Structures are given as structure tokens and as C-alpha cells.
Amino acid sequence: xxxxxxxxxxxxxxxxxxxxxxxxxxxxxxxxxxxxxxxxxxxxxxxxxxxxxxxxxx
Numbered sequence: 001x002x003x004x005x006x007x008x009x010x011x012x013x014x015x016x017x018x019x020x021x022x023x024x025x026x027x028x029x030x031x032x033x034x035x036x037x038x039x040x041x042x043x044x045x046x047x048x049x050x051x052x053x054x055x056x057x058x
Contacts, residue, residue, distance in 0.1 A: 003053035011046035015039075 018041045022034050 003050055006053055007046050007050040010049045011042045014045040015042040 015038045019034060019038045022037055026033065
């Protein structure tokens with residue numbers, strides 16, 4: 001359970017960072033493209049951190 005929580009927190013942080021940077025860059029009015037990118041980043045970071053944490057034994 002700990003690795004899922006760590007992965008979720010880090011993925012949420014990465015997605016928030018991407019949302020703020022891409023929203024400034026392409027405009028918050030283009031929400032569909034921004035949210036698609038945020039969702040993709042969230043899932044990729046979540047999977048990567050979860051696999052890494054399981055590999056090192058968290």
C-alpha cells in the first residue's frame with residue numbers, strides 16, 4: 001500500500017506541474033489538450049514510480 005501512495009503523490013505533483021506549465025504555454029482555454037497531456041503524464045509517472053518502488057522494495 002505504501003508504494004501505491006508514494007506513486008500517487010509523486011504522479012499528482014508531476015501532473016500539477018505539467019498543468020501549470022502547459023496551461024501558461026498553450027493557454028488555459030485549450031483545456032482538452034491540456035487535460036489529455038496531464039492525464040498521460042499522471043499515468044506514466046504513476047506506473048514508473050510504482051514499478052521503481054516495487055523494484056527497490058518499498
